Amino acid sequence: MSLSVADAAAWISECARVFAANRNYLTALDAAIGDADHGVNMDRGFAAALERLPEAAATGDVGALLRVVGMTLLSTVGGASGPLYGTFFVRLGGACNGKADLSPGEWVAAFDAGVEGVRFRGRAEPGDKTMVDALLPARDALRAAVKEGAELPQALAAAAAAAGEGMRATTPLVARKGRASYLGERSAGNQDPGATSAYLLLKAAADAWS
């Protein structure tokens, strides 16, 4: 199975649905260790991306579609998640420029570029209690599954599962990046909202492409 423009659009539609449904959940996680805006911001960003989706899909270019999503998130989400997810999608799209279809291997390379974009922008390391803690295990699982010859739906399910584990593993961590780091030890015991939205993003891909 290859990944088409319609598949990419289905992923973004599913993201918009998922972030609307989890708006209060993400905001509540953020209220515990941040500033209570993560769910609101993600919902606003993906709702705007959904609006621009028909025009972006009409390009017939997976790369162009994902870059439009990235630029939309950059200009609508704000906070730290705006530049982080914006950079993720812009790099993801940049890695598959001009392609109407992506092979699993090409998708792995693109996802890799997106995750590296997040690390470049946020300068976070694994274990800092950020979205990187969900994205890196997802990237590794995706890469390993595709290498073993798995089809994309199975590889994405494995990536989402790994992101979920990474997300849950942020709970005992003490935050070293972002607003939660101001709490010091008091940030431990709370699941990271950024790792949670990263998991939801991966889960949406697995669900949209199953």
Added chain:
Amino acid sequence: MKKLINRPDDVVREALEGLAAAYPDTLRVHLEPGYVVRADAPVTGKVAVLSGGGSGHEPLHTGYVGRGMLDAACPGPVFTSPTPDQMFEATKAVHGGAGVLFIVKNYTGDVMNFEMAAELASAEGIEVESVLVNDDVAVTDSLYTAGRRGVGATVLAEKIAGAAAEAGQPLKAVAEVCRLVNERSRSMGIALTSCTVPHVGHPTFDLGDEEMEVGIGIHGEPGRSRVALRPADEIVEMLVEPIVADLPFEPGDDVLALVNGMGATPLLELYVVYRKLHELLEAKGMRIVRRLVGSCITSLDMAGCSVTLLRCDDELLRLWDAPVSTPALTWG
């Protein structure tokens, strides 16, 4: 939640429209993307000073736009950094050919968004300098946190950098004096109540009737510790001691003091705070040579206060005393 609003989604835009209607001689408001510029922008040949951040801290930043202070302010949604496209459009609107100074409070989101805006402006051939404000002594500055937060010193940095720019100083010099203000300033705050973000509808954290939160920032984020409420004089001591020890401030220092309300604290109580501050600093052999008492950098409807001290010299005082004409700060 009881708030004087229409709909949570409209708060920021409607406040900007109100600001534009109230101060047409001082500033202009642009919507989509949202930014505020001084009425006569761009001023040819003058360095432009631009700041921004989440809304909910008013009068910061929009209330400080005008002659002698900010050329532009970019308000984000409540407690959420504005976006690079906003900052870039504002930059182009105020660039008078002498470069643009970004004053950035040290929060992860603000830093990343301003970084991306600076990249966009450089690509357009506009010279940009950025100064990070990080004066909050409540946060341990180490490799293991996002670093100290920018709080009260932001107001002082905007006033003083704005005066330097107004006096015709070049970009490097304006950035340098702005950095100097940050290096010589320290702040700390406490909260008596949490605040309620309009979109959320309930307080960000719960604080008992007999409790206070020490070391809060300006986003309703909880502080470093929660302790039993005590009289104002003791609270002022809890704020002043870490501030003085950190720089450190020394006997003989001339300081500018900001006693800041967090949004829901009456001026009556801030004067009580200033009274004790004055007494404590005098006992330490320091002299308050200028002061600002009021709600200057707030956290929506939070009750509480912060204290900021800046070690002054003649040059900083001259720039502080220079004329300023903005909605929230006017003299000279």
